[in-house]
Amino acid sequence: MQVKDLKPRQGNVNIELEVVEIGETREFQKFGNTGRVANAIAKDSTGKIKVSLWNDDVDKVNVGDRIKITNGYVSEFQGEKQLSAGRLGKLEVIGKGELKETEEVDKIVREVEEETKKRKKKPLRDEVTEEEIEESEME
DSSP: OOGGGOOTTOOSEEEEEEEEEEOOOEEEEETTEEEEEEEEEEEETTEEEEEEEETHHHHHOOTTOEEEEEEEEEEEETTEEEEEOTTTOEEEEEEOOSSOHHHHHHHHHHHHHHHHHHTTOOOHHHHSOHHHHHHHHHO
16 A cells, blocks of 8 residues: 555555654643654655654654554545554554664754854854763763
């Protein structure tokens, strides 16, 4: 199955996708229980789709990961298709993203430094010394 084949209100969706973006995690209350949800964007060779990540799935999925959804469900919200494993389906990470955590942090630091330079401020790495970082980690 491919993204281009998905239709609203379609169940029994079995698909493999690459996660390209993950939004902020939100907490909610339902029936007296707290839950978490985050919207991700995932793609295959035929297109992109919004994927709802629920509770534990929020922590196990990262940008760049390959995921497999078994027995998923496609819903529609404001004219946009959304895919979810739902209560009856399963979401598995079948391949970890290529970027290592330190590479991701370095990339973010470089982006912030470039933005800071554009605003003619002191670069981020110069604002906090390694000694200050070590002291904060010891606390």
